[in-house]
Amino acid sequence: MTLLELFQLLKRHVKLVVALPLVCAVAMGVFSFVAMDDAYTAQTSMYILANEDTSQGQSTYYNDLNASQLLANDIATLLNSDRVSADAAKALGLESLADYDASVTSETTTRVVSLAVTGPDxxxxxxxxxxxxxxxxxxxxxxxxxxxxxxIDEAVSPDAPSGPNRTLYVAVAFLAGLFLAVAIVVLMDMLNTRVRSAEEVEELLDVSVIGRFPTMKEGR
Structure with missing residues (x-):
């Protein structure tokens, strides 16, 4: 099937091609607003003050960039540990932090670690x-x-939700509906075994078409 034939086929089923993506988009929009709760993200940043080493009689600090990055990575790992989560939940009077998603990032050249927490409130x-x-x-x-x-910066209550990205979900649903509509139209055409043109008659029967009956409309 050529691209032109596909366009002609879609044109004959334009109602399905238009209606199905719209239905999918509207359904996803309703679902995202009704069934998906808003999520909020609060972020805080911290500076790591490294241990002082006096083993050689003088104060030395982690001033090497590689050492600083390793220390920042250690703290990032510690932030994701069960110990910190359990202690934080206990201090806040919560059973656990299962409803909250923590994401930790560390800069490559500093001892600054950023913590972003996403939750329902x-x-x-x-x-x-x-x-x-x-x-x-x-x-x-x-x-x-x-x-x-x-x-460095304490987390403050976000004014607006950070998710879900309902616009993206609706757009994806629309594209999925469009793809499904095209697939249905093509499948219907493949399963249609009727002879629909003189060219198909000549190809199937190996005979030449010498005449045609005109299309009759309104009994005439």
Whole structure:
């Protein structure tokens, strides 16, 4: 099937090609607003104050960029640990932080670590982010990973939800409906075994067409 033939085929079934994507888009829009809850993201950033080493009689710090990055990676791993999550949940009076998704990023040339927490409530999400930052500092000092972890920017309650991206979901549903409509039209054409043109008659019967009956409309 050529591209021109496909366009002609879609033109004959234009109602299906238009209606099905619209139905899918509307259905996804209704579902996203009714069944999908808003999610809020609060972010805080921390600076890692490294341990002081006096083993050689002088104060030395992690001033090498590679060492700083390794320390930042260690703190990022610690933020994702069960210990920090459990301690933060206990301090906030929550059973767990299962409803919250924490994402940690660290800069490649500094000791700054950023923590983003996504949850169902804006105020509680900000509280969880700040408490996790506080707990990771406590744990890091207990295990002598760092002297302290100082919060640069405390998390604040977000004014608007960060998700779900309903526009994207609707667009994907529309494209999926369009693809499905095209697939249905092509499949219907493949399953249609009727002879629809003189060229098909000549190809199937190996005879030449010498005449045609005109199309009759309204009994004439």
């Amino acid at each position: 804006p105020d509680e999400t900000a509280a969880v982010a700040n408490e996790m930052a506080r707990q990771v500092s406590i744990v890091a000092q207990e295990i002598e990973m760092a002297d302290s972890i100082n919060v």
